[in-house]
Amino acid sequence: MFNTRVVLSVATLFLFISPFLILLSFFSFDQSLDIKELWWAVKNSFTQSALSAVICLFLGFVASLGLIKTQTKNPIIHAILIGLCLLPQFLPPLVVLVAIMNGLQPFPMGLSGIVIVHAFSYFGMTALLIENQSKNVLTQTLQSAQILGVSKFRYWWSIGLPLLRKDLVLIFTYLIAVFFTSFSIPLIVGGGKGTTLEVLIYEKVRFSTDWSSAVSLSFVQTAIIFILSFLALKGRTQFAKQNTSLQWLGSYTGVFLIILLMVGFLISYSSGVISGLQQIGNLSLYGNELIEAFLASLFLAFLTYSLFMGFLYLFCLMGLVYRPIDIFMSGYIAPSTALTCFALLILFPGDHLWSYIKIPLAFLLLGFPSLYRLGWGEKLKSLKNQIRIAQTMGAKPFEILKSITWPQMKSHSRFMSGLMATWACGDFAISRVLSTKDFTLGLIVESLLTSYRMGLASLLSFLLIIACGFCFSIVLGMDYVDRRKFKN
Amino acid sequence: MSTVENLKINKSGFQLTVDRWEILDEGIHVLMGASGSGKSTILKALMGFEQTPGLIWKMGDINLAALPIDKKNLGVVFQTWDLFPHMTAFENVQFAAKVRGISADEFQTRWSLISQQLKMTEFSNTISEQLSGGEKQRTALARAIIGKPRFLLLDEPFSALDADLRSEARLMLKEIVRSQKIPTLLVTHDLDDVKYLSDKVTQMADIASVVRLKK
Incomplete structure (x- = not known):
């Protein structure tokens, strides 16, 4: 053994x-690494990953309110919403890209395009993470707050978000790490101006055959991700879970957001497919x-x-x-x-x-x-x-x-x-x-x-x-x- | 008596030492101590799951500590029973017999006896995931003793049971240990376990010293 x-x-x-x-x-290691080029690529990577993470977190939070609202009251709708949230994760990235590029014409290539695709692809998963962590963290305080007469907005502002702060930072850091190392999306929609570190590494080898620079860049990227992962290791909040429904905290706005985004996604994808059928x-x-x-x-x-x-x-x-x-x-x-x-x-x-x-x-x-x-x-x-x-x-x-x-x-x-x-x-x-x-x-x-x-x-x-x-x-x-x- | 000597474990910044300790080689020997005192660690060391260079556990002429885990022939019941959830109660016990090399005929004989003593016939074909706490506890015990172990090691086996089930479980354990004649070491912090089961009691403080190691 x-x-x-x-x-x-x-x-x-x-x-x-x-x-x-x-x-x-x-x-x-290449001694003569182009620092200007490196800085430009790192800046692009950070810009797109930070922006994507912020938008994703915002959309995810709003969407999570919809999941929380339907948690116990409408389990079937809750299950459907979860399915919709996870759809961009299960579909091939190309399908997501095609749908978004069909829906937004002219499509903004470069950093904006990367941010849009990233945010759409991951907002659903973010919503699920926030919903799950809300269940772990907020159930203990909810009933007391309701008895005191705290309003929903007040609860979120004074209790919910402060309690979830650590977890939201963790999710944010995780998203940044994911978007920072994203390769397929920046490769297609990055364009020349939106070259990220990952795409630069690819170009160094594929077009310039400059392996030394590529390896150096890769180690820089690994070091950045390591630092981000270290921040993420600070840990999640965990209180004793109680059997309290969080439904009161939820909002149908979240439900509408999920449906709106996914219906938009399906419509723009379908319109692309229909237009494709005409060119069959x-x-x-x-x-x-x-x-x-x-x-x-x-x-x-x-x-x-x-x-x-x-x-x-x-x-x-x-x-x-x-x-x-x-x-x-x-x-x-x-x-x-x-x-x-x-x-x-x-x-x-x-x-x-x-x-x-x-x-x-x-x-x-x-x-x-x-x-x-x-x-x-x-x-x-x-x-x-x-x-x-x-x-x-x-x-x-x-x-x-x-x-x-x-x-x-x-x-x-x-x-x-x-x-x-x-x-x-x-x-x-x-x-x-x-x-x-x-x-x-x-x-x-x-x-x-x-x-x-x-x-x-x-x-x-x-x-x-x-x-x-x-x-x-x-x-x-x-x-x-x-x-x-x-x-x- | 079996003898444990020179047990030293370094773990999580602490060193636990047992210089010499004699364990009964018949009946139930209870090792008692507060939670976190190292009782389960000692048990795991005897099983072979802790690094314990120099440990001697003499039973007759055999040094059990020198044997690999699978050759020690121990029966073990953990606090959480850890049945194989995808198997029925019967299959859990049968698996243990099979790996011990017990022949089919002998297994049938032993199974009839043990399942009657532990009143398992009603639920033996139920998937272990679906068993109640008391049923799981009995299945875990049957699995531990079917292979005629040299020693039975029990790590707080009743702590997850309700009070009324515990009494019944203690009674069953006592009867089966006596009838099967298996030396048993029971680790617990429950005084009732001591009261109703022990043929001998050892306090952790009497045999073990715990020292915080400098970082």
């Missing part, structure tokens, strides 16, 4: 620091390419799913996760998306077929630490005592994995892997860096988008939704079948 744990732990550590090692071993004849130019791209996207999703499930299975074999590994995975910050991909470009041959290995691997390196932090790690750690008991019984590592750990982690792992596979299916950013041609639907849509062929881009993005939906429903189906088998 000791040896298996040690081997797996070292292998995991090595896997996730390998992009850093590969880049360091090939390249050294142009699709014949693509011939079989579209069918191949559709199948390639699905195949990529399948490979990503398999790689994730395999990795999660092996990670579970570790059983009791060593504390250093837990700390590492909880705090690990991947090097920039662009540089992680470039590290893989160095490692693997450039033939197109190798893209089917590189892209899933990139998703693993970039995606697993986030999934670990988003609850997968906690779920595994919650099995600690069960694993200990099985060990004292004399069970071997594979026995524990097969009978104890994996049956309880399988569903969660499948969902996470399915999510990753869906994102891989709809991806264009990582694929753009790692592949030599437009072989997936995402890449074709991105090419159409950047050449302003909005109608066709919208139409093909719909095909992308079908492909992603197909992926995810297969995963859900497998889970359903599994649960039925277990029940019987």
